[in-house]
Amino acid sequence: MSADSRTPHRAVLGTWPTPLEPMPRLARALGLGADDLWIKRDDLTGLGGGGNKVRKLEWTCGVAQSEGATVLVTTGAPQSNHARLTAAAGARLGLDVVLVLAGAPGSSNSGNLALDGLLGATVVWAGDAALDAAAREVAARLRQQGGVPALIPFGGSSVLGARGYVECGRELLAQAPDLAAVVVAVGSGGTMAGLVDPLGSARVIGVHCGAVDDPVRTVSGMVSGLSGTPCAPETLRVRLDQVGDGYGVLTEQAMAALTLTARTEGIVLDPIYTGRAMAGLIAAVEDGDVVSGQRTVFLHSGGMPGLFGHAATVAKAEAALTASKS
Template identity: 65%
Template sequence: MTDKIALSTWPTPLEPMPRLAETLGLREGDLWIKRDDLIGLGGGGNKVRKLEWTVGAALAEGADTLVTTGAAQSNHARLTAAAGARLGLDVVLVFPGTPQSATGSSGNLVLDSLFGARVFWAGEGDPSALAGVADDVCEQLRRTGARPYLIPFGGSSPLGARGYLDGGKELLAQLADIEHVVVALGSGGTMAGLVGALGEERVLGVHCGAVAEPAVAVADLAGALSRRNHTPGTLRIRMDQVGAGYGVLHEPVLEAIQTAATTEGIVLDPVYSGRAMAGLIAAVRDGELRRGQRAVFLHTGGLPGLFGHTQTVHRSVAALHTYEAV
């Protein structure tokens, strides 16, 4: 069995959100936030829980280089780079596009560089081909004498999902009477682990557009984790917050980010946690989450990505309040 390694200190805080609850028409004690954005490694975020397992497997196999894929503003890539830095491992990140397409970018790309990761730019082809490109990169590394270990997109594998099997149990120990846990659904591993710990009926995933068939991805991962069947149609997944697509600002998401910031001082990102909050707000409005029910919002992190998302930055600066002396 793979040994889990320690990359942070647990548990992460669980905090009430009374002002947001009141704004949404809920009771003061109805809404809570699980602060996985405060995980200490590399700027924080949910991917650290997965990396404790996947990097543990890499070390067990004698790897000296971590390889993974993602978009240029990938939170998973940033945290893989941070884990490599902490453990003395080389890291190669395989991104779509070219160095020129990233010119002027900030956010996670800056941190990838600070952590010492190298980027292999795969060109402007089909993003779905990244996994094959990453395999080729691993083969090239082997020919140079390196010992690479390939971590899948988003860290989402049955092994990585164990991180949120642990996280769900941690959450239950903090607040036993949970009726809803709302979480961003990207590559599927976080939701799958939570389903394993909490059951399908309590976990509400908000699709972010990262994979084509999110319900299938979660069901497959949850099934492999628990060794029992999970049917995609029985999972609770909202599909209404993707908008024009992954990486494109969706107006309800900007509103959700602003609402969380102005009521609770909580910062969300426009791709994952912002979409999850937009899904939570929509679920309250349409009655899926009701007054008197205990709901937890899982904050998956992603703050650096906010500063690499030009649409959100420009819109936020344009809306900046001005004080005029009287």
């Protein structure tokens, strides 16, 4: 990252460094050596159920605080992990939170939506409207009412928010100096971008989850902003083969990855992000992009509460339980 004497204010929200743990049984199941596969536990970041968004929110909320914000406004899908953790950050910092979510209320308020309510957030349903425009309208209304809103970007991902994953990359270099590759879900792009800054593009494998239209250019833009020099999109390693029928739709590969990880290591992933990322890692082993004899790290970016709001995943998990008892 380029030197900057005007370093933004950073709020303290998480517990660092997060652990780096071996996954020998999963490694052997994939045909790797027992010491080849490790997991960076960013599901254990310590706030509001954990997850990668905490690192980003330390920076975005820190700046919001320094600018006198009284309310955080952000956007997301109904089961957004970022929305949940923005609600938690607001509670920790004494700020109101308004979540502008796509669509309309559904039949279930489980998963992240239940936690949004527990944490005291207000939800505004945007219907089919563009989320950014809806959030700006909410912010304008709050200003008219005397509030000082701060707009937190979708997924917490911006050049500012990505600073959190620059720090994570540095943690990884200290924990695993022999790191050959880190595999990470690509949602809004800030996590991968932050990792590329200290680790270099050759050591970061992103797995596109369908949250943005052009993940490669999204990530390259943030990497360029962090370093101050252009990042050529073609230098990034982004797998595009795990989106399936769309962002919110459970894929067979993700369900298989969820199940294998749970049954070999006792680690629970989510169906949208980390399940797809693990499916991408498995595919990378199969096609020779991840090889035996080198240390590969899977970044667990959290998101487990969202599993309980994803009806298809819950149904498949419960069906497996029924089958095991029959």
